[in-house]
């Protein structure tokens with residue numbers, strides 16, 4: 001199967017290197033690069049050269065940010081190419097419409113690499129919903145924020161110092177405010193919940209980041225035997241659901257509180273299967289490229305699962321109720337939406353504890 005890469009950053013280079021080492025019957029015919037960056041016979045600056053090549057069956061979109069990536073995905077689908085995307089921001093910006101466009105053109109849009117890096121997280125959700133009703137989702141889905149929290153926790157390191165290290169290791173987004181502000185997890189939550197609940201979810205839901213986290217706040221939780229992790233939290237009852245992104249207060253001995261470095265840990269609960277937990281490297285070139293190649297192998301073998309967002313879902317903030325912890329040490333009960341709004345208005349840090 002011949003493919004093209006759109007983008008040649010950390011993930012694109014890993015896809016190329018992994019396919020060179022293990023070709024898997026997949027050949028890169030073209031690589032789209034930004035103006036002035038194309039070198040050698042494989043590289044081009046012209047997307048049309050790729051879209052009009054009948055030999056290229058699939059394009060792998062490994063750009064970052066919403067545009068031009070989202071337009072490129074639309075153009076590729078409309079040109080009858082399968083698309084494999086690792087770009088959660090582009091996908092989440094128009095998720096139901098992109099899936100509908102793929103269906104309209106009789107091609108597949110696959111995106112395992114967009115959530116949880118190398119973990120088969122979305123694939124497991126797609127498989128679970130064939131029989132089970134998923135009633136909750138939660139997870140550490142951002143490697144950068146986890147790397148920062150873990151390093152602050154275990155080694156007492158300073159926030160800015162560890163963020164720089166995460167950038168050097170290729171975990172952080174080009175603009176790391178998406179990592180620490182919770183917006184990267186927002187994108188992953190939108191994709192995960194839509195698949196798990198079988199319908200489009202509201203694009204507005206609470207997102208609290210950890211920009212204002214400091215050692216003093218972290219120490220206060222430690223003294224109570226608790227820990228923090230930036231998490232997606234979501235619960236569903238029938239057609240109602242709630243979802244949010246927030247630094248979650250966890251018992252120090254819990255699995256999530258002990259997730260280290262750039263690792264992710266996400267779980268869902270199925271009405272039949274119960275809770276399933278998934279753990280692995282959620283960021284970095286090779287783990288993410290591995291997920292891209294898994295999707296390409298499904299296309300090669302025609303084993304991809306169709307995704308349809310056909311259910312009508314209703315956002316109900318009452319499904320996520322718990323305790324909010326503010327930067328000044330005060331606590332309050334409420335829904336995550338209420339507490340997040342209060343924290344935003346006061347311009348302060350919020351951590352949230354709930355049974356999920």
Ligand code: HSE
Nearest residue numbers: 142143144171173283
């Ligand atoms: N910046 C992201 C993270 C990359 O740190 O998890 C993987 O999506």
